[in-house]
Amino acid sequence: MRIIVQKFGGTSVADPECMKNVARIVTNTKKRGYMVVVVVSAPGDMTDDLIDFANKVSANIPEREMDMLLATGEQSSIALLTMALNEIGTDAISLTGEQAGVLTNGIYGKARIKKINTVRLIKELKSGKIVVVAGFQGIDENGEINTLGRGGSDISAVAIAAALKAERCEIYKDVKGVYTADPRIVSNAIKVSEMSYDEVLELASLGAQVLHSRAAELAKKFGLKVYIRSTFDVNAKGTVIKGEHHADIYYPIQNKKGVFMEGMYVVGATADKNQAKVTIVKVPDRPGIASKIFSSIAKAHVNVDMIVQNVSHKGYTDVSFTTTRGDLHKTLKIVKSVARQINAEDVLSNSDVAKVSIVGAGMTTHPGVASRMFSALARAKINIDMISTSEIKVSCIVKHDQADRAVKVLHKEFLE
Amino acid sequence: MRIIVQKFGGTSVADPECMKNVARIVTNTKKRGYMVVVVVSAPGDMTDDLIDFANKVSANIPEREMDMLLATGEQSSIALLTMALNEIGTDAISLTGEQAGVLTNGIYGKARIKKINTVRLIKELKSGKIVVVAGFQGIDENGEINTLGRGGSDISAVAIAAALKAERCEIYKDVKGVYTADPRIVSNAIKVSEMSYDEVLELASLGAQVLHSRAAELAKKFGLKVYIRSTFDVNAKGTVIKGEHHADIYYPIQNKKGVFMEGMYVVGATADKNQAKVTIVKVPDRPGIASKIFSSIAKAHVNVDMIVQNVSHKGYTDVSFTTTRGDLHKTLKIVKSVARQINAEDVLSNSDVAKVSIVGAGMTTHPGVASRMFSALARAKINIDMISTSEIKVSCIVKHDQADRAVKVLHKEFLE
Numbered sequence: 048m049r050i051i052v053q054k055f056g057g058t059s060v061a062d063p064e065c066m067k068n069v070a071r072i073v074t075n076t077k078k079r080g081y082m083v084v085v086v087v088s089a090p091g092d093m094t095d096d097l098i099d100f101a102n103k104v105s106a107n108i109p110e111r112e113m114d115m116l117l118a119t120g121e122q123s124s125i126a127l128l129t130m131a132l133n134e135i136g137t138d139a140i141s142l143t144g145e146q147a148g149v150l151t152n153g154i155y156g157k158a159r160i161k162k163i164n165t166v167r168l169i170k171e172l173k174s175g176k177i178v179v180v181a182g183f184q185g186i187d188e189n190g191e192i193n194t195l196g197r198g199g200s201d202i203s204a205v206a207i208a209a210a211l212k213a214e215r216c217e218i219y220k221d222v223k224g225v226y227t228a229d230p231r232i233v234s235n236a237i238k239v240s241e242m243s244y245d246e247v248l249e250l251a252s253l254g255a256q257v258l259h260s261r262a263a264e265l266a267k268k269f270g271l272k273v274y275i276r277s278t279f280d281v282n283a284k285g286t287v288i289k290g291e292h293h294a295d296i297y298y299p300i301q302n303k304k305g306v307f308m309e310g311m312y313v314v315g316a317t318a319d320k321n322q323a324k325v326t327i328v329k330v331p332d333r334p335g336i337a338s339k340i341f342s343s344i345a346k347a348h349v350n351v352d353m354i355v356q357n358v359s360h361k362g363y364t365d366v367s368f369t370t371t372r373g374d375l376h377k378t379l380k381i382v383k384s385v386a387r388q389i390n391a392e393d394v395l396s397n398s399d400v401a402k403v404s405i406v407g408a409g410m411t412t413h414p415g416v417a418s419r420m421f422s423a424l425a426r427a428k429i430n431i432d433m434i435s436t437s438e439i440k441v442s443c444i445v446k447h448d449q450a451d452r453a454v455k456v457l458h459k460e461f462l463e
Numbered sequence: 464m465r466i467i468v469q470k471f472g473g474t475s476v477a478d479p480e481c482m483k484n485v486a487r488i489v490t491n492t493k494k495r496g497y498m499v500v501v502v503v504s505a506p507g508d509m510t511d512d513l514i515d516f517a518n519k520v521s522a523n524i525p526e527r528e529m530d531m532l533l534a535t536g537e538q539s540s541i542a543l544l545t546m547a548l549n550e551i552g553t554d555a556i557s558l559t560g561e562q563a564g565v566l567t568n569g570i571y572g573k574a575r576i577k578k579i580n581t582v583r584l585i586k587e588l589k590s591g592k593i594v595v596v597a598g599f600q601g602i603d604e605n606g607e608i609n610t611l612g613r614g615g616s617d618i619s620a621v622a623i624a625a626a627l628k629a630e631r632c633e634i635y636k637d638v639k640g641v642y643t644a645d646p647r648i649v650s651n652a653i654k655v656s657e658m659s660y661d662e663v664l665e666l667a668s669l670g671a672q673v674l675h676s677r678a679a680e681l682a683k684k685f686g687l688k689v690y691i692r693s694t695f696d697v698n699a700k701g702t703v704i705k706g707e708h709h710a711d712i713y714y715p716i717q718n719k720k721g722v723f724m725e726g727m728y729v730v731g732a733t734a735d736k737n738q739a740k741v742t743i744v745k746v747p748d749r750p751g752i753a754s755k756i757f758s759s760i761a762k763a764h765v766n767v768d769m770i771v772q773n774v775s776h777k778g779y780t781d782v783s784f785t786t787t788r789g790d791l792h793k794t795l796k797i798v799k800s801v802a803r804q805i806n807a808e809d810v811l812s813n814s815d816v817a818k819v820s821i822v823g824a825g826m827t828t829h830p831g832v833a834s835r836m837f838s839a840l841a842r843a844k845i846n847i848d849m850i851s852t853s854e855i856k857v858s859c860i861v862k863h864d865q866a867d868r869a870v871k872v873l874h875k876e877f878l879e
Contacts, residue, residue: 063519090516097539100506103479104543105550112549115557116542119535123513126532127520133528134521141531146606190562 054204061091070131089120110155121181149185158193163210198259209269224286329392401450470620477507505536526571537597565601574609579626614675625685640702745808817866
């Protein structure tokens with residue numbers, strides 16, 4: 048059985064014409080001798096429309112009900128795409144996450160996939176059908192609908208491909224592959240032909256939206272080849288993500304500004320605009336305080352990203368961190384309660400921020416890269432609010448409306 | 464346990480303000496000491512929008528996929544209404560048809576409810592929650608989503624009320640109860656305070672949309688009291704549907720045009736605009752032909768309404784019948800195939816029609832009523848295409864755009 052899993056995002060299924068285009072791509076894959084599973088997101092703006100409606104009904108939405116609501120988007124997509132396939136004479140069947148055997152761990156809004164029961168998937172594939180599966184959703188052991196969080200359809204696609212031992216998983220997007228920066232922001236960004244799982248993981252954690260980090264982790268775990276390709280230009284080669292490092296991507300660009308130091312490279316510049324910043328002011332600097340703050344947050348399944356704690360001053364310190372905008376409300380509730388318990392002075396928040404990052408190997412061993420990044424931003428009059436570095440990235444929090452310009456500046460500095 | 468089941472249709476949950484209104488009605492019922500199950504339809508035009516999208520994707524939609532698509536409408540409603548309830552501090556939980564234990568018989572598009580497993584419903588009610596259930600849908604024994612057909616949420620509500628031995632089922636609509644004609648068409652139509660199940664059954668079969676006939680059948684079977692009430696005027700008394708006949712509804716109106724004969728009355732005039740007409744031309748008049756035609760149609764689970772066969776002429780006859788507009792495409796495919804087998808000359812169809820009817824006891828024993836109906840329509844220059852009579856109704860097929868005028872004419876003739 049040669050199986051391919053193909054995933055199409057919201058813009059690829061936004062309207063009837065898009066649906067027909069996807070139906071043709073999928074049908075051609077089947078004609079090339081593959082069994083095909085298609086994973087789809089909700090059509091176009093449907094998810095945003097549903098969230099808008101919900102926000103008009105309630106200011107404090109129970110997560111279970113949000114999942115109940117959002118799961119309808121993908122369910123609409125699978126039905127419509129199956130109709131489009133049927134219309135061109137291709138035998139197909141739609142399956143909800145539950146019907147496809149996607150068992151999740153019961154955490155609403157950001158569930159993890161525990162297991163995939165492939166019995167029904169394999170039965171339908173063997174009967175000659177293309178199987179169209181609702182991404183982003185699964186069901187827990189109590190029969191409750193869970194969604195997987197942002198980018199969840201990528202996770203569904205990779206998990207199903209791994210469970211079915213598929214030859215590959217293809218993620219179709221509205222770009223032709225992975226670029227050195229977002230080509231919608233930096234017009235001369237360059238397409239990368241191959242990347243390693245680890246590089247994708249770093250890019251994903253920086254908001255580059257190449258492939259969800261949890262999807263990249265799963266692909267790495269199972270050694271699954273993932274292709275990033277364009278829905279609107281199926282002949283474009285795309286980017287393949289696989290295990291080995293490939294020397295050609297380390298120096299894809301002739302740098303006109305000088306010579307990089309040995310072993311140092313910058314592979315991409317990116318922005319994550321879905322960030323919010325929280326600062327706890329005047330925290331007593333005692334052991335166990337940070338643990339108390341962040342374990343309370345973790346219990347609520349809120350992801351914290353950058354954490355910055357300044358040096359202590361007269362026994363007090365400020366602790367700042369970032370989270371996603373969607374989790375800000377919930378996070379503040381928790382943090383305010385913890386702040387009272389630990390006698391901190393105040394809790395401040397700001398969602399008018401974004402995180403811009405550069406990625407590449409050997410960052411920390413070449414501190415000049417970080418300072419060059421800060422200088423480039425300073426020359427462009429972009430103020431840096433927080434800084435966080437790792438071995439292969441440097442991230443800065445800047446004002447939200449300066450994020451795109453920051454990426455252009457950094458691409459110019461390091462990649463042109 | 465005093466349980467009330469309240470059902471709200473699409474116009475009652477069309478937008479955030481409507482949702483909030485419904486949340487208040489339901490919460491007030493709970494405050495009066497009841498356990499409350501709420502059954503909702505899809506918000507406003509959502510179902511029509513989904514059907515439009517589907518029709519743009521495919522001209523020949525598999526019924527399984529249509530059910531998969533349409534079930535999302537009610538799922539959206541239950542999530543949004545539960546959010547609205549939560550927002551005003553009322554503890555509630557949404558359940559899909561599957562989660563509510565609604566087991567159906569596997570017929571896509573017009574499934575029947577086989578059984579309701581009330582374990583989860585009762586568990587949630589006992590925990591003090593209002594339970595918000597998706598109407599119109601259930602799941603068959605293979606885990607496939609089935610919808611119940613037009614008016615299916617009425618059926619869900621009555622079935623759940625019966626299964627829970629509820630004190631009553633309340634159907635909320637955008638009218639204040641059951642009228643002698645559609646008050647949107649006939650401005651001086653009169654509200655009826657009580658009706659019997661049988662009368663509602665006749666009205667329902669004639670497209671009056673008081674209560675779906677299958678819902679009325681279920682209510683009759685279980686002796687369940689059903690109230691028809693207004694979402695937008697909760698103080699209005701509405702109409703109660705129950706077992707006994709009530710003399711007051713037989714002569715609710717002072718007839719100004721003369722004296723009705725003993726035992727004869729017309730209780731309402733109504734139009735069904737969701738009709739399509741099919742005629743099989745020049746059918747050889749042999750025994751078994753009608754059986755052959757209509758058994759093929761029945762196998763496809765298409766409901767046929769009026770059947771008219773003219774007298775034979777030189778060994779041939781024309782057979783006409785009506786079905787719903789939604790089933791026309793499917794019906795024509797079947798009928799054309801049968802027509803070839805039985806050597807009929809041609810198959811014609813027309814969906815530009817509507818059925819107008821008058822309802823009342825003793826119709827056939829008082830043939831003057833039918834002729835008076837035909838004369839009234841003739842005076843109004845409304846042409847009659849087909850006629851069908853039963854003991855308590857007379858129905859005529861007329862042009863679609865003349866249906867409302869025909870109802871006004873008949874209301875004036877019989878009910879003012």
